[in-house]
Amino acid sequence: MWQRLRRASFWLGMYTAMVMAFIIYLPILLLIVFSFNDSKIMSLPWNGFTLRWYRIAFSREDLLHALFNSLWVAAVVTAVSLVLGIMAANGMAKYRYRGRSLFTGYIAIPVVMPWLLLGISLLLFFNVIKVPLSLFTVILSHISFDVPLVAVIVAARLHQFDPTLEEAARDLGAGPIETFRLVTLPIIAPAIVAAGIFAFSWSFDAFVVTHFVIGSQVTFPIWVWSALRYPKNLPVINAVSSIIVVVEILIVYLGERLRRGEGGGVLRSND
């Protein structure tokens, strides 16, 4: 019985791993492999190893400008979303009051809203209130979906947070702000780091919403979209995308290590 069960779960695991490998990791691997292929078309045969596409990528002003815009927007969006999202999470998880579940739904719904709807409604909104489209409107739009994202992730952690820890800190002489800094923050830090990573990558990746509200400016996904019209750009896009994939994997890995290192290491408060 156990034998058979174990064998079944082994095959289920193998199957899952294969499917994941085939539909997610294989395409990414191909992307990276072809970024080193010395050919203008992305297909076999293999024409030899080159770093040419990387050189070109780093010399294209328009690409660098778009990349810089994306990083800058994502950084601002992440910072603002973390502050607002953590505050919202406190309201969702910590206090009991009438209409709490209503508030939770109100905060969480944008996370599951279709991008297209969000983009169209934001475009209409900026038109109505006569705000010219720019990176500023992009930032506002990204905040609108990143705040709920942060709030949901942090609230999940706060739900498990034992409120008597804060009471103990207060009882031992810490004021409300000190209590948050020395007790609450270090304990929910893993969730905040995770939320920050997600918020950053959602903003960095956002194409649909950005497309509606960006006006004449360019972010990286917008640049990729317009560059794809010219097949000669394809290897350069491959090269840049490969860098981004590697950087994102690194960030997630670091985030995971931070999360695991809970209690010791980097996040320990020492004062």
Add this chain to the structure above:
Amino acid sequence: MTIREGLQHGKENGLAVEHLVKRFGPLVAVDDVSFSVAPGEFFSLLGPSGSGKTTTLRIIGGLTVPDEGEVYLGGERITYWPPEKRDVNIVFQNYALFPHLTVFENVAFGPRRRGWPERKIREEVTRFLKMVHLEGYEGKYPRQLSGGEKQRVALIRALIMHPKVLLLDEPLGALDLKIRQELQLELIRIQEEVGITFIYVTHDQGEALTMADRIAVMNRGKILQIGDPKTIYEQPVNRFVAHFIGNTNFFEGQVVKVEGGMALVDVPGLAQIWGVPVGEVRAGLPASVSVRPEKMYISRHPPKGGSFNVLQGIVEDMIYTGVSTEFIVRLPTGQQVRVFAQNISKDAEIWKITWDEKVWVYWRPDRSLVFVE
């Protein structure tokens, strides 16, 4: 000392609470609670769960703001002070140790907020760890500790602040019986050593009787009785206290007459029983008579002479514990009574008593109490 004088005394020197009221929606969790605690006293708030004892403790600690009433400490009115300003510390029921800090940093948390110099912090933390036999635990994290060890850390984390009053919220509630008994003794020793006032919340009447100098029995948000363990046990003010503290046999009936400081109660189908009236006992009122198992005699023969309340029954069970034997006797009404007999000598008459035997159970009238409610 009258209650008023006591409150005045507590206001000036120790701790006093006056007319505390706290409502949670329609529920009155704390209902007009007043008491005072002298410096150095071991005071226990005892009651079943939901009796308001923890809420009272939280009000003293500043974690809950009362709707009415005042809290005084060392002559100052501290009712609305935030917890970090009060010279009062709490040992939480679930320990509430900071999971991301080591044992050392947990204990040093309070001193650091006070800005003690590093050297003094190191010395004091070491001293307190030693006091509870946790030398060498400085670098451990709470998740690496056993329940008893966590409890000790929580205790000294609060004690190191040298508060005027230490509040303990069922601190031993989550521990096994053996560790609990060990820590009870340790707590008493530490309390005597540091001389800090303890307010100890518990639902375990045995714990309160063993440890406390004085006990306040609470139920449904009210204090029913305040007194030393002996008074609470021997002279309960009502049926609830008599029932909650220790073991008691109750007989339900109706007051026949009150005469010469004693009341006679008719228990239908059983007997007429004499007892000391407690409160407003008048003829005709429904009443319960209480008598503790260790105040009764059991014999195979009726008592000779003397004035006793006497009942007859059949031995249903005997529980031998070494120190004493507990007899369960079934009365003609079907009610069971428990009688303790001390094991003074193995040749005593009572050792001849056996199962299903007809016995007499009797006690002096002044050993039973009559409550009307």
